[in-house]
Every structure is written in C-alpha cells, then in structure tokens.
Amino acid sequence: MRRLALFGLAALAGCATAPASAPQAIAPATAEAPPVPPTMQWLYGSGESAASSIQAYHALRDYVIAAARARPRDSVVLAEGSSLDHPDFVPCGDRPLAVVLDADETAVQNLGFEYDDARHPGRAYDQERWNRWEQTGGRALTPMPGAVTALRAIRAAGVAVIFNSNRLARFADANAAALNGIGLGPVRHGETLWLQGDTPGGSAKDPRRALISQRYCVIAMVGDQLGDFSDLFNARGLSVTARREAAASGPFARLWGNGWFILSNPVYGPSIRGGPDDVFPSDKRWSDPQGDH
Amino acid sequence: MRRLALFGLAALAGCATAPASAPQAIAPATAEAPPVPPTMQWLYGSGESAASSIQAYHALRDYVIAAARARPRDSVVLAEGSSLDHPDFVPCGDRPLAVVLDADETAVQNLGFEYDDARHPGRAYDQERWNRWEQTGGRALTPMPGAVTALRAIRAAGVAVIFNSNRLARFADANAAALNGIGLGPVRHGETLWLQGDTPGGSAKDPRRALISQRYCVIAMVGDQLGDFSDLFNARGLSVTARREAAASGPFARLWGNGWFILSNPVYGPSIRGGPDDVFPSDKRWSDPQGDH
Numbered sequence: 001m002r003r004l005a006l007f008g009l010a011a012l013a014g015c016a017t018a019p020a021s022a023p024q025a026i027a028p029a030t031a032e033a034p035p036v037p038p039t040m041q042w043l044y045g046s047g048e049s050a051a052s053s054i055q056a057y058h059a060l061r062d063y064v065i066a067a068a069r070a071r072p073r074d075s076v077v078l079a080e081g082s083s084l085d086h087p088d089f090v091p092c093g094d095r096p097l098a099v100v101l102d103a104d105e106t107a108v109q110n111l112g113f114e115y116d117d118a119r120h121p122g123r124a125y126d127q128e129r130w131n132r133w134e135q136t137g138g139r140a141l142t143p144m145p146g147a148v149t150a151l152r153a154i155r156a157a158g159v160a161v162i163f164n165s166n167r168l169a170r171f172a173d174a175n176a177a178a179l180n181g182i183g184l185g186p187v188r189h190g191e192t193l194w195l196q197g198d199t200p201g202g203s204a205k206d207p208r209r210a211l212i213s214q215r216y217c218v219i220a221m222v223g224d225q226l227g228d229f230s231d232l233f234n235a236r237g238l239s240v241t242a243r244r245e246a247a248a249s250g251p252f253a254r255l256w257g258n259g260w261f262i263l264s265n266p267v268y269g270p271s272i273r274g275g276p277d278d279v280f281p282s283d284k285r286w287s288d289p290q291g292d293h
Numbered sequence: 294m295r296r297l298a299l300f301g302l303a304a305l306a307g308c309a310t311a312p313a314s315a316p317q318a319i320a321p322a323t324a325e326a327p328p329v330p331p332t333m334q335w336l337y338g339s340g341e342s343a344a345s346s347i348q349a350y351h352a353l354r355d356y357v358i359a360a361a362r363a364r365p366r367d368s369v370v371l372a373e374g375s376s377l378d379h380p381d382f383v384p385c386g387d388r389p390l391a392v393v394l395d396a397d398e399t400a401v402q403n404l405g406f407e408y409d410d411a412r413h414p415g416r417a418y419d420q421e422r423w424n425r426w427e428q429t430g431g432r433a434l435t436p437m438p439g440a441v442t443a444l445r446a447i448r449a450a451g452v453a454v455i456f457n458s459n460r461l462a463r464f465a466d467a468n469a470a471a472l473n474g475i476g477l478g479p480v481r482h483g484e485t486l487w488l489q490g491d492t493p494g495g496s497a498k499d500p501r502r503a504l505i506s507q508r509y510c511v512i513a514m515v516g517d518q519l520g521d522f523s524d525l526f527n528a529r530g531l532s533v534t535a536r537r538e539a540a541a542s543g544p545f546a547r548l549w550g551n552g553w554f555i556l557s558n559p560v561y562g563p564s565i566r567g568g569p570d571d572v573f574p575s576d577k578r579w580s581d582p583q584g585d586h
Contacts, residue, residue: 036572038565039331042557045533045572046564047519047526047540052345052557054541055550059352112579118569119580129581140579145541146549226340233340240338247340248347248438256439257348264335264345264557271339272331276411279329279338286405286433287412288422 034121039266040114043105050145052264057146060222060261061153064099067219067259068157071097075218076259077209078230084246087230090213098216099154100209102223103165103175105265107147107184112140114267134171138178144263148183160216162192164208164228169197206231224265229255234270240278327414332559333407336398343438345557350439353515353554354446357392360512360552361450364390368511369552370502371523377539380523385510392447393505395516396458396468398558400440400477405433407560427464431471437556441476453509455485457501457521462490499524517558522548527563533571 036045043049074089077100082088101107113133117123151161163184167175172189179187187193199207205227212218226233226247233243246252256262266272329338336342367382370393375381394400406426410416444454456477460468465482472480480486492500498520505511519526519540526536539545549555559565 033569036567036569037331039335039559041565041567041572042332042559045537045567047537048517048555048562048564049557049559050537050541051519051549051553051555052349054546055349055352055555056345058550059348111573111577115569115573115578116580118573129583132582133579136582137579140577142574142577146546224341226344244338244340244343248343253347253439256344257351260344262341262344262348264342264559266332266335266342266557266559269341271341272334274329274334274338276326276329276408279334280404280408280411281435284404284433284435285408286426286430287409289425289429290422 034119036118037121037267040118043265043267044109044111044114049264053144054146056222056257056261056263057144057150059257060099060220061150063258063261064154064159064220065157068097068159072217072219075213076221076255077213077218078206078232080210082230082232084232084235084252085250087251090218092217092219095215095217096160097158098160098162098212098218099220099222100162100164100212100218101221102225102228103163103167103179105144105224105267105269106222106228106263107144107151107163108141108179108182109144110137110140111142112137115140131168131171134167134178135174138174138181141178141182143182143184151184159219160192161187162194162212162216162218163187164194164205164212166196166203166205169195171195203227204231204234220259220261222261222263224263225269225271227270229260240274241281327412329411330414330560333411336558336560337402337404337407342557346437347439349515349550349554349556350437350443352550353392353513354443356551356554357447357452357513358450361390361452365510365512368506369514369548370506370511371499371525373503375523375525377525377528377545378543380544383506383511385512388508388510389453390451391453391455391505391509391511392513392515393455393457393502393511394514395518395521396456396460396472398437398517398560398562399515399521399556400437400444400456401434401472401475402437403430403433404435405430408433424461424464427460427471428467431467431474434471434475436475436477444477452512453485454480455487455505455509455511456480457487457498457505459489459496459498462488464488496520497524497527513552513554515554515556517556518562518564520563522553533567534574 072092075092077090079088079090104110155161163179172195175195176187176189176193179185189195194208194212196203199211201207221229223229233246365385368385370383372381372383397403448454456472465488468488469480469482469486472478487501487505489496492504494500514522516522526539
C-alpha cells in the first residue's frame with residue numbers, strides 16, 4: 001500500500017472570500033500532502049461547524065423533551081400521498097415516541113474515510129471503497145459534536161433513538177458496532193438501526209420511515225440531507241431552485257428546528273449541485289463597476 | 294467591461310463524496326461559465342443550507358422571546374479579562390434588552406459579490422472590490438432564510454436588534470440602506486448599526502460589543518464566525534485544533550443555540566483553515582485496505 005510518509009501543512013488562504021484552493025497533484029517524489037478542500041476544513045476542522053452541530057443537537061434535545069411531555073397529535077413523518085405542496089403527517093396514535101436520525105455526517109463524522117479522500121484529490125467516489133470503510137473503519141469515526149449528550153438525554157426522557165441510515169444491511173454487524181463504539185448506542189439492527197436493504201427502494205428512506213412509523217410515533221428527525229426527511233426532495237426532475245424553495249418556504253419552512261433538525265454538511269450529497277443559474281438568482285447579479293481584474 | 298455572454302450549466306458531480314471541483318480556466322473564446330465551487334453550491338443553492346438557516350433563526354427567536362420574559366442576570370457578551378478557559382459575562386443590570394447580529398452571511402447573503410467571485414475562480418480577494426460591492430451592491434443582496442421573520446418577532450417582543458458588522462463605517466449610508474432595503478431594518482448607524490471604524494481595533498469586534506453593552510443588555514448574539522462572539526477565538530497563535538476545542542467544549546459549548554447562535558458559512562472566513570494534521574485527528578486515520586486506487 002502506497003502511503004504518503006510525511007504530511008506538511010499546506011499554505012492555505014484562510015481569510016475573507018478566498019476561492020477554493022485547486023487540489024494539487026501528488027508528486028510521487030515529494031511527500032507534501034494535498035491541501036484539504038475548504039468544505040472539509042469547515043466541517044471537520046472549524047470551531048464554527050462544531051458550534052453549529054452543538055446548536056442543532058441542543059435544539060433537538062430541548063424540543064424532544066418538551067414534546068415528550070406534551071404528546072403531539074401528529075408525527076413528523078410524511079404520510080403516503082403527501083406532496084411538496086400538500087404534506088400530511090402520520091398521526092401519533094398511542095405508539096411509543098421515537099426520534100429518527102441519519103448516521104453519516106448527522107450523528108457520526110466519517111473522519112477516516114474523508115481523510116483518505118482528502119489525500120486523493122480528483123479521485124472518483126467508489127462504492128466498494130466506501131463498503132470497505134463500513135467494514136473496517138469503525139475506529140476512525142467520531143460522533144458529531146453534541147450528539148452523545150443529546151441522545152443520552154432523549155433516551156433518559158423515555159424516547160426511543162432509532163437510526164435510519166443508507167449504510168448497507170449487508171454490513172449490519174460492523175455498522176451497529178461502529179455506532180455503539182462511539183457512544184451513540186445502544187443500537188440493534190432491525191429494532192433501532194435500519195439500513196439500506198432492509199426494505200425495498202434502495203437508498204430511498206421513505207419505506208423505512210413507514211416501517212418505523214408502524215411501531216413508533218416519530219416526533220423528531222435528524223439528518224444532513226433533505227432525503228433524510230422525505231424522498232419527495234429527491235424527486236427526479238426537481239430543479240436545484242425548486243428543491244431549495246420547497247425546503248425554505250411553504251409548509252416545510254416551519255419544521256426546521258421544530259421537529260426536523262438539520263446538520264450542515266457541505267462535503268457531499270445532493271446539496272452539492274448546480275451551475276451559476278441554479279445557485280444565483282438572476283435578479284441578484286452584480287459585477288464590479290471597475291471591470292474584471 | 295468583459296462579460297461572459299452565455300452561462301451554461303457546468304456538469305458537476307453532485308452525489309456521494311465528490312472532491313471539490315478544480316476551478317476551470319475561463320477560455321476567452323467560449324462562453325461556458327466556470328463551475329460553482331461546492332461551498333457556494335451548498336450555501337447559496339441548497340435546500341439544506343436554507344433549512345439550516347431557518348433552524349438557527351427559529352432557535353434565536355424562541356430563545357429571545359423566552360429570555361425577554363425572564364430577564365437574565367447576565368448578558369452573553371464576554372467581560373474584559375475573560376479568557377477561553379475562564380469567561381465572564383457582562384451583567385445585565387437594568388439596561389434594555391438587545392440582540393446583536395453580524396451582517397454578512399449571517400443576516401444577509403452576498404449573492405452578487407459571490408456570483409462575481411464564482412465567475413473568476415482563482416482570483417485573489419481584493420478589499421477594494423469588496424468596498425465597491427458595499428457601495429453598489431445593495432440590490433444584489435438577500436436576507437438569510439428565516440432572518441426577516443425572526444427579527445420582526447424579536448422587535449415585536451420589545452428587544453432591540455443591533456448589527457455589528459465589519460463592513461466599513463466609511464460606507465455607512467450604503468450599508469444601512471442595504472440592510473433596510475431587504476427587510477432587516479430599521480437600522481441606523483451609530484444606534485443599531487455598528488461598523489468597522491466606529492471604534493479602534495479594526496476588524497476586532499470586542500470594542501464595539503463593549504460599546505453596545507454600555508447601553509444594552511445583550512441577551513443573544515448571531516454570527517457565522519467565532520469572532521462574531523469574541524475576539525478570543527481569533528487570538529494569534531491559536532491553532533485550528535485548539536480553536537475548535539475552545540468552541541466545542543468547556544464553558545462555551547453550552548452557549549450554542551442557547552444565547553450564541555451560529556449560521557453555517559463554508560464559503561469564507563477563519564473557519565476555512567488547516568492542513569490534514571489540523572483538520573483530521575491523528576487517531577482517526579484510515580486508509581483503504583485494498584490500497585490506493
């Protein structure tokens with residue numbers, strides 16, 4: 001296995017609006033590490049992202065403890081037949097209360113895998129490499145800041161903690177051990193840990209949410225991607241702009257921090273999409289009055 | 294002024310762990326726009342970041358309204374003599390209550406400036422260009438999702454809304470007009486808008502916080518960078534790791550979402566720092582058992 005023997009600190013612009021550093025090619029003769037992409041510097045290295053995670057988990061804990069006392073009538077899981085314009089929520093009934101969380105970059109930080117990725121800029125994502133990570137990387141994980149404290153308080157309040165992750169059911173033992181090993185447990189596959197392959201639909205999480213909702217009233221959900229809340233946000237043909245509007249306005253806007261809790265992850269996922277016309281509204285354009293420099 | 298006449302959608306990898314796209318050189322003969330950096334795709338284009346912003350502003354609003362009813366004994370501004378290990382907070386006294394917010398990528402999205410930056414990958418930050426943006430870009434701004442609603446509710450609860458921004462006092466009129474023009478006002482320079490140059494210390498915000506604290510009890514603060522809360526986090530020689538630890542543990546951890554409210558900004562700022570050894574703890578390293586591919 002070829003390793004880089006020495007890691008030096010890459011010189012990086014840290015201030016003001018510095019564009020993303022271009023990844024450097026790894027020259028076999030030297031041992032200088034490629035620069036860490038800004039997305040990873042922010043998510044894994046900054047006090048700002050740690051603060052953001054703690055803030056989200058504080059909000060989750062406070063909300064769940066209050067909701068546990070005043071049983072809500074409805075869960076926060078969308079019922080079948082819902083649309084982005086007209087969501088309906090699965091009623092609570094008298095089922096026991098639960099919180100459902102995604103795992104990756106929601107409850108855990110995949111430090112080892114992302115460190116390896118940072119060493120190989122420009123390399124394509126490889127599902128088999130991720131599979132090897134699921135199987136062997138359990139010791140190179142750490143919880144997202146604030147998660148352990150929040151989940152402990154939530155369990156102490158009598159609310160079940162259930163993970164709904166797109167890690168593979170094929171590696172259920174390793175995945176359960178990984179979560180349990182970093183203080184997020186106890187989790188048990190098929191009870192409090194649901195994985196890709198447990199239901200039809202592949203990476204779509206709605207079927208697993210429906211399954212969980214048969215046994216529990218889900219009063220809060222936690223994720224880093226909109227698909228952690230509803231597959232409606234991953235509909236084919238939903239433009240970047242329409243997707244953002246769906247999340248930020250209408251019936252879903254009131255849910256953020258209020259039953260649906262999101263962790264910021266700029267490193268990967270369906271949030272990382274779009275050209276200039278998708279990302280920047282056409283009525284908010286500006287160019288330097290002094291021209292291009 | 295040279296403009297790109299046509300913007301096409303750049304093909305971008307949107308899924309899984311895709312490394313940051315390398316900025317492409319702009320070929321004068323073609324009109325294809327450079328790809329938008331992942332940091333900007335996330336912050337300005339994604340539903341996830343909009344959700345995160347709404348969530349933070351929900352938390353701010355709920356917290357401030359509750360705190361306004363039960364006047365706290367202490368403010369959330371650090372008193373002189375505080376250290377990262379031993380913070381003290383300025384007592385409230387009987388001064389009127391206030392919330393203090395940063396402006397850029399906290400209350401406003403600098404869409405026009407960042408759009409222009411995305412068109413010029415690899416270009417260095419230019420303070421004079423930013424100054425021209427402050428003076429001319431007021432119509433290419435938009436509020437951060439959730440900010441207008443939250444500030445309206447906070448003012449209605451009788452709590453003052455004050456901005457503490459490193460935009461320049463030299464352009465106070467333009468900066469006040471920009472904030473007022475997008476629904477975040479009313480702000481008035483020297484009363485509810487404090488800018489760089491209003492006090493000694495340059496971009497350090499503690500002196501302005503001290504000034505504000507003479508007139509108000511600051512019960513909540515909002516920012517996208519740790520320096521929006523205390524200059525202690527910008528101390529020379531404070532390593533990336535120590536800075537993250539200071540924010541994420543000890544006496545400051547409990548403040549996030551609980552008096553100190555942070556918006557996620559992976560596009561620029563002191564959060565975007567560090568080489569592999571800063572960002573990835575040495576005990577969480579992993580490499581693919583099947584070697585480098």
